[in-house]
Amino acid sequence: MLWLAVPLAIVVLILLACLDTRKPKRFPPGPKWYPLLGSAFQVHKARSRLGSLYEATAELSQTYGPIVGLKIGKTPIVVVYGPQAVKEMSLSEDLLGRPIGEQRRFLVRHLKEFGFGTKNMSILVEEEVSHLIDFIYKSMDGTDSVVFNMESLFSVSILNTIWKMIAGVRYSPEDDKMKTLQKMLSDLFKIIHMIGAAFSHYPILKYIAPELSGYKSYMETHERIWEFLRRDLESHKKGHDPDNPRDLMDVYLNILNSPDHAESFSEEQLLAICMDMFMAGSETTNNSISFGFLYLMLNPRVQKKAQQEIDLVLGNRMPCIDDRRNMPYMEAVTLEALRMFGCRAFVVPHRALKDTYLGGYFIPKDVLIIANLHGCMMGPNSGFENPDKFIPERYLKDGKVVVPENFLPFGLGKRRCMGEALARSNVFIFTTSVLQKFDIHLIPEHPPDMKIVDGVTPAPVHYKARITSRKL
Numbered sequence: 001m002l003w004l005a006v007p008l009a010i011v012v013l014i015l016l017a018c019l020d021t022r023k024p025k026r027f028p029p030g031p032k033w034y035p036l037l038g039s040a041f042q043v044h045k046a047r048s049r050l051g052s053l054y055e056a057t058a059e060l061s062q063t064y065g066p067i068v069g070l071k072i073g074k075t076p077i078v079v080v081y082g083p084q085a086v087k088e089m090s091l092s093e094d095l096l097g098r099p100i101g102e103q104r105r106f107l108v109r110h111l112k113e114f115g116f117g118t119k120n121m122s123i124l125v126e127e128e129v130s131h132l133i134d135f136i137y138k139s140m141d142g143t144d145s146v147v148f149n150m151e152s153l154f155s156v157s158i159l160n161t162i163w164k165m166i167a168g169v170r171y172s173p174e175d176d177k178m179k180t181l182q183k184m185l186s187d188l189f190k191i192i193h194m195i196g197a198a199f200s201h202y203p204i205l206k207y208i209a210p211e212l213s214g215y216k217s218y219m220e221t222h223e224r225i226w227e228f229l230r231r232d233l234e235s236h237k238k239g240h241d242p243d244n245p246r247d248l249m250d251v252y253l254n255i256l257n258s259p260d261h262a263e264s265f266s267e268e269q270l271l272a273i274c275m276d277m278f279m280a281g282s283e284t285t286n287n288s289i290s291f292g293f294l295y296l297m298l299n300p301r302v303q304k305k306a307q308q309e310i311d312l313v314l315g316n317r318m319p320c321i322d323d324r325r326n327m328p329y330m331e332a333v334t335l336e337a338l339r340m341f342g343c344r345a346f347v348v349p350h351r352a353l354k355d356t357y358l359g360g361y362f363i364p365k366d367v368l369i370i371a372n373l374h375g376c377m378m379g380p381n382s383g384f385e386n387p388d389k390f391i392p393e394r395y396l397k398d399g400k401v402v403v404p405e406n407f408l409p410f411g412l413g414k415r416r417c418m419g420e421a422l423a424r425s426n427v428f429i430f431t432t433s434v435l436q437k438f439d440i441h442l443i444p445e446h447p448p449d450m451k452i453v454d455g456v457t458p459a460p461v462h463y464k465a466r467i468t469s470r471k472l
């Protein structure tokens with residue numbers, strides 16, 4: 001009997017392997033699917049050659065068109081590229097799936113109470129920036145210049161703007177605890193990327209190659225961030241007064257203490273929200289500001305022009321969010337910084353809520369769809385001239401700011417970014433305040449590499465700048 005079982009098992013395996021490589025009818029075109037791997041190998045090869053997932057998927061779109069069907073391990077994934085396809089995908093009611101429905105409603109409702117999108121938010125950002133300016137002066141140590149690693153200069157201040165609303169606390173830019181948290185977040189973001197880490201597609205890697213696959217460091221980092229959040233939650237519980245909620249954590253604790261709260265509310269879920277807000281809000285904003293300063297450092301002409309407007313409109317007064325209206329050039333610098341980040345980023349993955357069609361192709365229920373924003377803001381059909389150049393003037397018409405329709409760093413439609421107002425305030429106020437007080441210089445011995453760190457959010461590769469105090 002055994003002589004029959006072995007060939008039978010082989011036949012079954014071959015059949016399963018063949019089924020694994022079959023694409024659903026009218027599924028978007030894309031590289032061939034191999035058994036077990038899907039098209040992971042082709043994506044990996046292009047990514048290693050080009051240096052990033054956004055470039056790899058942009059290249060695939062050149063070959064297969066604006067909607068590309070992939071399969072990574074067992075997971076079919078559709079990548080969308082270019083303004084038309086990205087807009088169709090973002091506006092499709094069938095493609096809005098994400099796991100956080102009820103919790104999202106909670107966030108939208110309550111974040112406002114603690115400053116989100118209100119005047120208080122502006123005050124919060126202004127406070128943070130003045131701490132940062134003090135920190136830069138202090139670091140000059142009596143001289144008028146200092147060298148900084150620019151990609152990390154703003155990170156604690158940005159985290160503070162978010163953490164203040166959620167947990168009511170802020171940390172000094174020198175605080176080791178916060179610096180460590182920031183470092184952990186950046187590390188985590190490098191391990192995973194928009195189509196998921198290798199170990200999430202091939203769970204067996206968790207057991208046979210935990211270190212090589214990044215699983216071990218992912219878990220360790222995750223654990224440490226979780227611990228940090230849990231400590232702040234525990235100290236919150238001690239000072240919790242149900243009648244006077246101080247921040248988002250207190251409101252959530254009130255819900256948890258009410259007898260009839262929905263099942264989806266739990267302490268674990270609260271920590272997950274904190275983590276999501278950290279992930280969604282801090283690296284994105286921080287990296288947009290870092291990209292902005294990278295290009296400002298390389299374009300002294302733009303820096304000078306921005307400073308002329310700052311001196312004229314603000315003089316020595318600190319900027320506030322209302323100044324955006326009277327400072328079109330700085331607003332344009334902000335937009336260009338956001339574009340330089342956004343054009344290397346993806347939207348957060350969407351999930352098909354049911355079987356549907358996109359651009360005429362069939363998208364089965366539960367398939368993940370990610371939009372590569374490069375095509376909208378840097379690609380050949382983006383409508384941006386010389387897209388790789390930092391040109392704030394592109395947004396100015398008769399002295400007024402005009403935002404092009406393919407400018408989509410925050411996505412579009414019902415799933416668009418919830419933190420856009422905070423992010424725009426942060427980028428505007430931080431950039432304006434630093435340029436008001438300081439000049440940013442390239443260090444000839446350390447020219448920036450202009451490559452990006454690939455991960456969930458793109459970041460400029462580590463670069464240094466000399467910051468000198470402006471003689472006003």
Ligand code: HEM
Nearest residue numbers: 280281284285288347348409410411415416417418419423
């Ligand atoms: C420059 C900074 C930022 C950029 C470029 C950015 C960009 C984005 C993008 C592209 C999306 C996905 C849109 C889509 O899927 O269609 C998104 C979603 C989101 N963002 Fe932002 N974001 C930034 C800052 C922030 C901040 C500061 C917060 C909050 C503190 C935040 C919270 C969120 C949340 C919660 C979502 C998920 C919304 C949902 O699932 O419905 N973001 N963001």
